[in-house]
Amino acid sequence: MMKAATVCGVPWTLENGGCTALPLPPDETIAGVARAHVANLLPKAGVHDTAEVTLMVSELATNALQHGTPRSADGSRKPSAGAELWVYRRGDGRGRQELVVKIFDELRCWRRRPPTGPMPEHGRGLDIIDMLSGGRWGHHASRSRLRSPQVSGKATWFAVPVRAGRGRPLSPVPAHAIEELGALLADRGLDAPLPVAPAGLAVGALTVWCERDAFHWCDQEGELTRMPVADITEVCEQIVQLHETARQGAP
Structure with missing residues (x-):
């Protein structure tokens, strides 16, 4: 199911300047579900290098499952509503457009290496994203879009350029x-x-x-x-x- 925020009675989707959002399963199917959804959006967004983008989506989703899912003291996953996939367009600050792919999870920080350590444990997935996105990625505190009530957590993202010639998304009056x-x-x-x-x-x-x-x-x-x-x-x-x-x- 896809959700688009509704503003003043108008559904906001990727095509008209809004954000598409999809709930992701809290199991090993997460990467395939996220990859298929984003792959369907790329032609509409005008994005090159679809193979690299879908690889980054897979790594982002796998990272959320492995390192952004709440766990019990014994290491087993706690019951969870799952992560959320968000996709939208924005200006890149240099007069061009880019497509942003984010995955929201319930943890504000990544779990750390036992017993403690200065660096968060996030595996190799984010290293791959850093390389393929040219460093255009990050994470920040956020709130869910699809849950009621909303929950706090973090969003991890990457961005890729939108093909030249594609117009800016529609904007509000x-x-x-x-x-x-x-x-x-x-x-x-x-x-x-x-x-x-x-x-x-x-x-x-x-x-x-x-x-x-x-x-x-x-x-x-x-x-x-x-x-x-x-x-x-x-x-x-x-x-x-x-x-x-x-x-x-x-x-």
Whole structure:
């Protein structure tokens, strides 16, 4: 089953600037399910090197199963609703588009090597992703999309370029962009984002403004971030990350 967030009555999918999301099985079929779903989306997104992308998807999914699944003291997997696969488009900050593939799991950090160690245990899968993506990958605190109520965890991602000639995804009308962002954030379970005049939104201690076709906000360190309204899905992701980091005090 595929879920697309609904904003102001409009279903947001990969084709119109939103995010497709798929629940993944909590067993060894996870890589095949994730790979098949992404492979079906690549032609629509205009992505080259489909073999490399599907390999990275397999590694990302396997990593989530092996190193992002809650376990009991004896090492056995705890009952879990499984990971979530998210796919969306965004600007790469250099005037081009890229496809982002993320997998959400319930653990904020990877399990560490016994007894303790400074580096998280994540196997070779992320090394492969680092090589094939040219270092365009990472992980961050996040919240689930498909569960009710939403749960906290992390999202691990990679990004690949979208073929030249493919247009930018549709974006919200600037006059309604703050309203639509508020709906997306509420759908992620953030506590009552509140409108702030003339075109802002208060999300906890953070205020997001929209003017001249762009969102902008300052993080806790006072660093300004500015992103176009066309990247509303990525804006939502970054604000969720800031919210989760501030709420739980973890990187």
